[in-house]
Amino acid sequence: MSDAGVIHDIGYQRYEGPRLGRTAVFGSIYQHGLRASFGLGRSAKAKIFPWLVAGIVLLVAVINAAVKAQANIVLFDYFSFDDTMSWLVIFFVAIVAPELVSRDIRSGVLPLYFSRPLRAFDYIGAKFVALATAVFLLLGVPQLIMFLGGAFTTDDGAKGVWNEFLDLVPGWGYSLLWAVLFASISLLIASVTGKRAFAAGGIVAFFLMTAPVVGVLSILPSTTAQHLAGLASPMSLLVGVQSWLRGRNDLDLDIGEFGVIYGIELFCLVFAAMLLLLARYRKVASL
Amino acid sequence: MTIIATQSLTKTYGGGVTALSELTVDVEAGVIGLVGANGAGKSTFIKIMLGLTAPTSGDVRVFGLDPVTETDQVRARVGYMPENDCLPPDVSAAEFVTHLGRLSGLPKTAARERASEALRHVGLYEERYRQIGGYSTGMKQRVKLAQALVHDPDLLLLDEPTNGLDPAGRDAMLSLVHRIGNEFGISVVVCSHLLGEVERICDSLIAIEAGRLLRADRISAMTGVSDVLAVEVSEGTDELAEALTQLQLTVTREGRLLLVPLTAQSDYDAILRAVAELDLPLHRLDQRRHRVAELFTAKETADV
Numbered sequence: 104m105s106d107a108g109v110i111h112d113i114g115y116q117r118y119e120g121p122r123l124g125r126t127a128v129f130g131s132i133y134q135h136g137l138r139a140s141f142g143l144g145r146s147a148k149a150k151i152f153p154w155l156v157a158g159i160v161l162l163v164a165v166i167n168a169a170v171k172a173q174a175n176i177v178l179f180d181y182f183s184f185d186d187t188m189s190w191l192v193i194f195f196v197a198i199v200a201p202e203l204v205s206r207d208i209r210s211g212v213l214p215l216y217f218s219r220p221l222r223a224f225d226y227i228g229a230k231f232v233a234l235a236t237a238v239f240l241l242l243g244v245p246q247l248i249m250f251l252g253g254a255f256t257t258d259d260g261a262k263g264v265w266n267e268f269l270d271l272v273p274g275w276g277y278s279l280l281w282a283v284l285f286a287s288i289s290l291l292i293a294s295v296t297g298k299r300a301f302a303a304g305g306i307v308a309f310f311l312m313t314a315p316v317v318g319v320l321s322i323l324p325s326t327t328a329q330h331l332a333g334l335a336s337p338m339s340l341l342v343g344v345q346s347w348l349r350g351r352n353d354l355d356l357d358i359g360e361f362g363v364i365y366g367i368e369l370f371c372l373v374f375a376a377m378l379l380l381l382a383r384y385r386k387v388a389s390l
Numbered sequence: 391m392t393i394i395a396t397q398s399l400t401k402t403y404g405g406g407v408t409a410l411s412e413l414t415v416d417v418e419a420g421v422i423g424l425v426g427a428n429g430a431g432k433s434t435f436i437k438i439m440l441g442l443t444a445p446t447s448g449d450v451r452v453f454g455l456d457p458v459t460e461t462d463q464v465r466a467r468v469g470y471m472p473e474n475d476c477l478p479p480d481v482s483a484a485e486f487v488t489h490l491g492r493l494s495g496l497p498k499t500a501a502r503e504r505a506s507e508a509l510r511h512v513g514l515y516e517e518r519y520r521q522i523g524g525y526s527t528g529m530k531q532r533v534k535l536a537q538a539l540v541h542d543p544d545l546l547l548l549d550e551p552t553n554g555l556d557p558a559g560r561d562a563m564l565s566l567v568h569r570i571g572n573e574f575g576i577s578v579v580v581c582s583h584l585l586g587e588v589e590r591i592c593d594s595l596i597a598i599e600a601g602r603l604l605r606a607d608r609i610s611a612m613t614g615v616s617d618v619l620a621v622e623v624s625e626g627t628d629e630l631a632e633a634l635t636q637l638q639l640t641v642t643r644e645g646r647l648l649l650v651p652l653t654a655q656s657d658y659d660a661i662l663r664a665v666a667e668l669d670l671p672l673h674r675l676d677q678r679r680h681r682v683a684e685l686f687t688a689k690e691t692a693d694v
Contacts, residue, residue: 114573115511115570115573115574115575116507117542117575118496118500118504118541118542120496120497120500121497121500122466122494122495122496122541123495123496123497124495125462127492127495127497128492128493128494128495131489131492131493131498132493135489144481144485145480145481146480146521149480206478207478210475210476210477210478210479211472211474211475211476211477212476212477212478214470214472214474214476215470215472215476215490215537216490216493217442218440218442218465218468218470218472219465219490219493219494219495219541220461220462220465220466220494220495221493388442389437389442389443
């Protein structure tokens with residue numbers, strides 16, 4: 104500890120360079136969050152789970168593309184791929200959302216953040232965009248692989264590639280909806296506690312507990328109840344939105360004429376989760 | 391140059407708890423000690439200066455800026471080291487301080503350079519690539535100081551920087567703070583409940599108690615008032631006290647010491663002569679300055 108003399112010899116240099124505004128700060132929280140989502144810049148332990156999930160999803164996409172190329176059997180299209188991967192998405196956000204927010208609460212680092220020129224909105228906004236990007240990459244990259252598989256083995260030349268591409272883009276859009284909904288809800292749950300295990304458990308519990316509710320509602324005698332059953336769970340909500348926008352879905356969820364309600368609920372859920380997050384962090388930011 | 395100015399600053403929390411009441415103080419650049427017992431309102435004062443909470447009434451200016459409305463400009467020029475543990479265990483100090491540098495608006499490369507500079511200034515070298523979780527308390531305190539320094543602030547707010555440190559660690563931290571204030575040209579506000587600690591390194595002191603200003607002044611003004619001579623003899627303390635009283639000197643006893651305020655230079659000789667005449671074995675005769683603590687105790691007792 105008595106290295107004072109050594110430090111003494113090195114003069115202190117004032118910083119004269121540029122100081123960037125809040126946009127740049129937002130960008131650096133986003134970048135940091137996105138890297139942390141996949142355990143980059145963290146210990147090897149932090150990389151295991153995100154990459155395990157990403158690996159499985161990628162493997163499924165590769166198999167899907169290979170089967171389609173070789174045997175011309177379509178296991179999943181771009182939409183049902185997301186639906187089928189829902190469990191993995193749940194596990195992914197259950198690990199990553201606490202990594203992004205609970206960890207900061209746990210380590211008490213927030214006072215250091217909020218004593219700098221950034222606001223609650225910048226912090227939570229950047230974390231949300233980072234997690235949504237991570238989930239989108241988790242689904243979108245495998246979809247891209249499926250597309251490449253389809254594009255390289257098409258028999259119709261450029262037209263076949265173009266058709267495949269026209270299938271991919273709505274698929275990406277669907278993945279984006281998944282990303283936005285799952286990111287907002289899981290961040291909200293994770294922001295409640297500083298304990299990562301609790302946060303992860305809470306997120307898994309929330310997504311899984313809502314699924315049986317859909318099951319119960321869908322066997323009620325009322326047709327309206329059956330049509331609205333999908334609203335009860337985030338996964339079936341997204342399937343319902345798919346039905347509404349695309350006219351059909353690959354799971355047998357019948358939403359009747361209530362498509363627009365599914366759309367409204369999706370929007371409201373995301374919006375409400377973000378507002379609650381903002382309110383929560385406004386309070387945290389004022390310490 | 392005045393860096394912090396407050397006008398009857400008052401902060402009342404919900405539930406009627408008054409954290410600061412009518413605090414009016416002008417703070418000059420330099421190393422400033424902010425002392426007061428736990429719960430005296432030190433942390434609230436810091437939070438108000440950072441724009442983390444708004445004052446209930448009154449006015450505060452940091453570098454002439456209002457932290458409530460010009461939060462970003464104030465925060466860009468201020469570095470804050472909180473009292474509590476605030477470091478994630480699973481990243482390296484270099485990476486952590488770089489990240490916080492970027493959050494202060496430094497471009498990527500500048501943030502990296504300044505982070506290693508700051509860590510070097512606080513005395514962390516190769517260790518900075520290790521994960522913070524493995525650091526000692528002293529090293530963690532240094533990382534906390536480095537993150538406050540990384541964006542080259544003009545003012546550092548240090549909340550209990552010596553918390554949890556052993557005596558050697560305290561000395562190292564205090565001399566570091568002293569050097570930051572005197573060589574780096576950065577003003578420092580050091581919060582502490584240990585007066586003896588801050589008086590060694592500060593140019594001026596602000597003492598608050600229960601949210602009220604007790605005293606704010608330069609250390610030199612507080613300590614330079616009068617000097618006291620401490621006399622210790624191994625026997626005959628009472629006789630000496632009597633003899634000195636007869637010489638028109640005010641004598642106070644403090645354990646085995648006799649404290650005699652020096653009013654004139656001749657007093658020194660008079661005391662020596664008295665000891666010699668009584669033929670007492672003299673142990674100690676040293677001139678000591680008023681300690682700031684004594685001033686406060688005297689004043690606090692007077693208040694009661």
